[in-house]
Amino acid sequence: MGNAQEKPPGCTAAGRPAKGSSNGAPGDSSPAGRRREPRRPAVDTSYLDAPAGALPPHLARLKNQGNHLFKHGQFGEALETYTQAIDGCAEAGLDSPEDLCILYSNRAACYLKDGNSSDCIQDCTKALELQPYSLKPLLRRALAYESLERYRKAYVDYKTVLQMDTGVQAAHDSIHRITKLLIEQDGPEWREKLPEIPKVPLSVQQQHREKPASIEMAQARAARAAQSEARKQEARFTLLKQEGNDLVQKGQFEEALQKYADCLSMKPDECSLYTNRAICLLKLNRFEEAKRDCDSALQLEPTNKKAFYRRALAFKGLQDYLSASSDLQEVLQLDPKVREAEQELETVTGLLRQSLMHKDVHTARV
The missing domain is CATH 1.25.40.10 (Tetratricopeptide repeat domain)
Structure with missing residues (x-):
């Protein structure tokens, strides 16, 4: 489950007010397989397309609005929107563990993005009370514990995650790192000082083993489609750039300008396009x-x-x-x-x- 592999946040700013945005974790924990959203710089959008479940329309809209805000890096606003949805569930007397688990997990992601590890832990714990052995709340809580240097609790949560999905590389990396810290801190008897690691039921382990297969198939299809589209775009870019160069050789500078402009719409960080276009502009x-x-x-x-x-x-x-x-x-x-x-x-x-x-x-x- 690659969309669950989150990197640990910085070990600072615990308990800071949840406003604005900073580095942290991704969005929502959906138990259903889904196609992975395109990757965006600094924001994991794997929380999208979580099931609406029993949420009435006005609360489902709030959750989707929170997803949209999170996707665009507006973590403080997303947090407030998820809070409204959670409060709305209480006011409506709604008892949908699956939906509430997702809302608390999403809000925990906002807290983690903002460095508010204490509130992240609180929301992850609520999510896990509603849906025990939910992968993402466990992983986020582990990240939050680690940021607060509560390494024993972080170790237990990471170990629990790996019982459910051995493919979460972030958990493997963190276990390796934390083990060294605990040995330095507690000595050879460090294992004896750990809290008890829960035994994940076999039925839950099996459930999580079955899900990645369908997710991986969907991701593989999406990756193949993305690669095919990327090849087409690269071929079109190469052709347009060559056409622009040929037009410059012929002295057709106005026409070359358009070719380079089309190339820049595809690759705005290609330096040579700016210098090539500058030739045309100088000639004109x-x-x-x-x-x-x-x-x-x-x-x-x-x-x-x-x-x-x-x-x-x-x-x-x-x-x-x-x-x-x-x-x-x-x-x-x-x-x-x-x-x-x-x-x-x-x-x-x-x-x-x-x-x-x-x-x-x-x-x-x-």
Whole structure:
């Protein structure tokens, strides 16, 4: 169950108010198999598509809203929304252990994201009272215990997780790490000081063994589809870029601009696209736009010689000869053998002198 493999949070900020966002754990614990959501930087969205169960529509909407907020990194707002759903269940007299377990588990994920390990533990414990041997609340509680340096309790929860699913690599890694800490802390008798590790019923173990198979099949299908789409996108990108390069060779700069723009919509962090597009803009005397593209290229690659050289040409077109000179000197510092930069520097230096002389004459007349 790869979507349950969470990395331990930092061991700080225990009990901090649950507002804003920080590093922590993913979202909801669903017992049903589902297709894994696409990966997003810093946010695990595996909590999505949890079963609605017995929740009435207005509470189901709150839970889905909380999922949406969590997905977009708005952990404080998601926490408040899950709280409203939990309170709504109490007001409606709703007794659905499965749904309430998910809501408490989701809210625990928000607390963990915010570094509020104490409240995370409390919510995970409630979730486990409702649905004993739920994998994600156990794993989140273990992470929270570990962040508070309550290593014995963390060890017990990780061990319980591994009875249910031996494939949770995060639990294996944490067990290995915590074992070393406990040996240092308690000596050779460290096992004797552990709380009792619950024995997970065989029926529960079997249930968790059956689920990963269907999940893994769905994930494999999704991975194959994603790989196929990625190959198609890569082929299209390569074709568009080559077409743009060919159009530049033919002097068709307007047409090449569109090809490079299409490429940038697919790979906005490809430095060469900005420097290539800058050539077209320079040829079309669109110097300010060429400068901006070179700026973008230098943000991605601060030592890119082409970006410095082409930005110098843009500055020259804008009659900012001092900036052009500075960029050309940067090129020569990176590579003294760039003959074009030497020639341009001579030209720009002459233009700079002329502009300064003209300015002095104008000042004298005034």
